[in-house]
Structures are given as C-alpha cells and as structure tokens.
Amino acid sequence: MNRRDRELRRQRARQAGGVEPMPRSQSARDEDGSSPSLREQFERASVPARALLPLRFFFGATFLFAGIDKLLLDPAFFDASSPASIVAQLAAFARVSPLAPLVRIAEPFAIPLGLLIALAEIAIGLGALTGLAYRTAAIGGALLSFMFWLTASWTTHPFYYGPDLPYAFGWLALALAGDGGLFVPRVVREIGTPEEDDWPGALRGPFAQPDEPSPLRRQMLQAAVLGAAAFAVASVSVPLRFVRGSDANARTAGADGQPLDASGAGSGAAPTGAAGSNAPTDAATNPPADPSSPAAPSAPPLTGLAIARISDVDKVGARRFRVPASAPASLPAGDPGVIVKLADGSYVAYDATCTHEGCRVGWDKTDNVLLCPCHGAAFDPSDHGAVLGGPTNQPLLELPIDVDHQAGTITLRA
16 A cells, blocks of 8 residues: 555545544654654644634643642542532532432432542543543533533523533534644654554565554543543542641631631631620520529420520621431431521521532621622521622522520521
C-alpha cells in the first residue's frame, strides 16, 4: 500500500469520528522527526479549536481543581455528619430535584458516589488539558454538568444564575470542535498509532499492525491511560488529606468542636449575632417563686421533642440544633435546625438547610437574617423564612415548636 492509499484511508477514518487520526507527520512530528512549533500547531488547527482554546483551559483547570478539592481540600465533603457533605447534599436534592427517585436510590452509596464524582472531574480536567480522549472527556463534562444542573442548581431562579447549565453547553462546544492538535503532547498523539514505514505488508510479517489504526482502538487506549492518570492523581490526594486532617478540623470547627455557622460561631457556643448585654436572662424572664406562697398548679408536660432551653436562646438571640432522628415523619429527621428570638419576644424555628444547594444557614446579627454562607441566600425569620435575596425562591421550612416558659424549654411539636 502506497502513501496515497494510506492517506485516503486516514481521511475516511477521520470522517468516521472519534479521535482525530491525523497523519503522524502532521500530528506528532514533521517529516524530519521534529515536533511542530506552536505557530505551526496554530496554523494547522481549525478555527473553532483556536477560538475555544481559553474555554478549554479554563474548564479543564476548573474540573481538575474541583476533583482535587473534594479529595484533599474540602474537609466536609466526605464527613457524613457535616451539613455540607455529599450525604447532606443528596438528602436535599431528594426533596427538590426532578431526579429525586434516582437520588434516593443513590443515597445509601453517597460516599462512593462522591469518590466517583471526584475521579470523573479529575479525568475530565486532565483530558481537556492534555488532549487525552479529548472528545470523550468533553462529553463526560457535559453529562456531569447536566446532572449538576438537575440537582444542585435546579432550585436556582432565574435559571441563568446557575453555573452548571453554561458549563454543560460549553463542554458540548468543546466536544464538537475537538482539540485541533493544539497543545496535545506528542506522546498523547502516538498512543495507539503504529510506526509508519514503507515496507510491504508481506515483509512486515503476519502479526504487524495495520497501516491505519482503528479510531475506536485509539479512543479506548487513550481513555484507559486517562483513567489511570486520574486514579494516580487521586491516589496522591487521598493520603495528603489525612496528613492535613488536623488543619482541616481547625478550619471548620469552633472552640467547642462544632461546625461553624454563617457568622463563624460554633453550634455549642453562642452564634454571633444576638442580643447584647441587655438581653433578657433566664432569671429575668422566670423569677423564682416565693417559697411562702402556695405552689402554683403546674402545667401539664408537653409531649414534644426538647431541642433547646429558653435561656440559651435569650443569651444570643438564636440557637442551632439538630432534628432528632426519632422525629415523626412530618419532621425532617436528622436535618440541622435553628431557633431565633424575634423582636416581639416570640420564638420561631426553621430547618437550617438552605433551599438553594443544601448548605447550612446561620444567624446574622447585623441584618437579623438567616444567611447561607455558600452562595449568599438570605431568609427573613420574622416572615416565615421568606427569601430576601440570593439564588433561590423557596423559603426555609418552618418547624412547629412549643415554648414552655415555666419549664424553660423549647420543644418540637410532634
């Protein structure tokens, strides 16, 4: 087979899709064996590939960092007790996502699913940056972004405030344009490509590779190398996570060892943003009875679930709690909650899970609002948790409570 026949076969394979099987003399090196210069790469690349180069590097670096961040830098993502963990996020998605049935199936496997997502993000990022299985990586990025849009960003209104849908269509554009041979290392281009020679097939032997490699074979080989590279990066990140575990705990915990809220206060300590020194105390609101006076008839005990003492809420104006696991089905068992004392002296309680992406809201003293630390959603505790601002239009879930001033307790109404 002469060179012209090989070129015709390459053109047919190129039209069939998959990895772009350009001639080795143009893709990996020039005729003299040297690698093409950057200028030559730009001249040979298609216009879409050149125009989308900034998008390619931004998306690739972002997804690579997102995967490493989950494995190494984010101390809460795999912590099942954290309101920012993958476990808590799936629980929130199961309430609002159109994929809720599938999310509920995945909930028991939240931690392995989080690992799989991190590995996929690393592989997609590496594929975009290096050209390994480029179109496969771009399609994977689009699918992952669409999945995030249907879960994490589904409650974002208007829809164009959410970041995941633009990412999905950006990845589709990259998949359609291809890498164009730009910034693709020579070793990547040569994966699955046999050496060219002018020897007749009979002289090369019966076990010689064919003149033109199969695009499917090249794609599979590059995908395998990409998966191995992603696994190698993850293998380095996971041990480092445990090495820096003590620093991560210090970053996400207050003095009492509890997670920080939006204002920086731990759940066991007073959340920043409450009444000042003139706040009513337990002694002021419940003066001791005169021992010489006849005992007043006691009120029948409430049968709810105790969540806080009035004196603790009065000291700071708000108090965090967690809905007991034994709560009835009408209550969000296991969810974080917050009690707020309003200006008129009454008390309200809300599910502290933000209706945007499931982060835990905290009490903000300056503005007297419940504020999400992740994306800035603000809720009005005096108006049934109504949205004041931010990327959501759903109010917080208000929880029914009973306040027993005589006993000094606040309970969830069963």
